[in-house]
Amino acid sequence: MKLLFNTRNSFILLIVMILFLLMKQDGLIDLYKINLSNEKLSFEFNKLSKELRYLKEENHLLKNDKHYIEKVARENYFFSYPNETIIHY
Numbered sequence: 001m002k003l004l005f006n007t008r009n010s011f012i013l014l015i016v017m018i019l020f021l022l023m024k025q026d027g028l029i030d031l032y033k034i035n036l037s038n039e040k041l042s043f044e045f046n047k048l049s050k051e052l053r054y055l056k057e058e059n060h061l062l063k064n065d066k067h068y069i070e071k072v073a074r075e076n077y078f079f080s081y082p083n084e085t086i087i088h089y
Contacts, residue, residue, distance in 0.1 A: 073079040
């Protein structure tokens with residue numbers, strides 16, 4: 001019994017257990033990678049949801065607000081009234 005629980009064997013057993021926890025499938029390394037992937041996906045989801053809200057708001061304005069439609073037409077497509085000159089800086 002003394003040989004089974006000596007310091008050297010306990011140390012080796014501890015190293016083997018740590019390696020098992022780190023290297024096995026669904027171990028600590030895989031858990032860390034999954035956590036990083038989850039954070040990236042959450043960030044991208046938040047970014048895309050903000051962009052979707054912005055696009056929905058712009059779509060609503062383009063459908064309903066005549067002043068916004070005129071603003072977009074003048075800024076992006078250089079529309080003008082008759083006898084009006086457009087000056088670019």
